[in-house]
Amino acid sequence: MTITITAFERSPDGGKGLARDTRVRWALEETNQPYDVRLVSFAAMKEPAHLALHPFGQIPTYEEGDLALFETGAIVFHIAQQHACLLPEDPAARARATTWMFAALNTVEPPILDLTIARIVEADKPWSQARLPLVAERIRTRLNQLSARLGDADWLDGAFSAADLLMVSVLLRLRMSGILDEYPTLAAYVARGEARPAYQRAFGAQLTVNAAAPMAG
Template structure:
C-alpha cells in the first residue's frame, strides 16, 4: 500500500495552513515518496481513536506500521527513504536532537500563544496573560536564534528532519509578526518555506479544504 496519512477534510479558515498533516506532507515531498490521504470529519470517533488514542491528526500507516504523532511520522518517512537524516552517527543524532527540540523546547511556547490568543481569547484573564506568554516565547526564540547563528540550517549546510520540524513549528507564528524581532530566524524560516517541497505540500494541504463548512 501507499503510505497513508489521515487528516481533516475540513477545518475553519483560521486553522488552514496550520494542521499538522503539513509536516508529513512536506517530508513526503522532500524525499519524493508518493502517498495517500484519508480525510475524516470526526477525529474523536472510536475508529480513529484506535489509530490515535488522543483523537488528533495526523496518523500514518504503511505495510509495516501504524503510528501517530507528526514527529514520529516524519522520522518514519525519512528512515524509509534514507533521506533527511545524515548517515554518520554524530550527524544523525544531532538531527534527532533538533526534532526533539522543536517539539519539546519550542512548540509548547508557540502553542501557549495560540491557546491564549485564539482558543481562550474570551477569558477575562487572556489579555493580561498575553504579555507573559509573548515574553516567554521571545526568550525561547532568542535562544534559538543564538543557536542558529550564521548557519544556513541548524546543523550547517544540510537540511534535515530537524529543520523540517523546527520550521514547521515556527510556521505556527505566521501572521503574528513575532519573528520580525529575530531577523536570522525569520530568514531561516523563509528559506525553509521557499523550498519547492514545502510549497507543494502547502498547496496540497490548502486544496483539501472546501470554501464552506460541511453540513
C-alpha cells in the same frame, strides 16, 4: 505498500499550512514518496475507527501495510530514518539532527502553542489579556536562544534535515503574531524552508483540500 495519512476534512486554519498533516506531507514530498490522504471530519476523529489509529482523536495518522503510527514527530522521524535526505548517515550528525527534532517539538513549540491558546481558547477569560505578555516573553526567550545558535547558517546543523522541517513548521505558527518578524535571522530561515519545492507541494496540497471544502452552514 501505499502510505495513507489522515488530514482534516476542513482545517481550522483554512489551509495556511499550520495543521500538522502539512509536516508529514512535507516529509513525504522531500523523500519523493507517493501517498494517499484520507480526510476526516471532526466528528469522525472521535469515532472508534479513528481512535484505533490515534487514541487521542487527532490528526495526522500514518498507515503503511500493518504499521499504524500517530504523533507528527514520530511519523516524521520514521520517514526520515529511511532517507538520508532527511537524516544524515553519519551517526553523530544523525544524533544531533534528532536532538533538534526533539528541541523543536518539546522546547520551542510549547510556548508558541500557549500563545494560540491564550489568544483564542482562553480569550474570554478575565485573566487572558494579563497572561499574553508573559507568554510572549517566554517565546522571545526561546527565539533569542535559537537565533543566536543558528547565526548566519542556512540550517541548524549542516544540510537541511528533518530537524529543520519540524523547526520551520513550528516557527510558522508565529507569523500572524508578528513576533517572528522581530527576528530577521529566523524569519529568513523560515522563508528558506518555505521556498523548498517539497514544502510548496505539501502546502499546495493542503490548501487545495480546504479551498474545495464546503463552508459550514
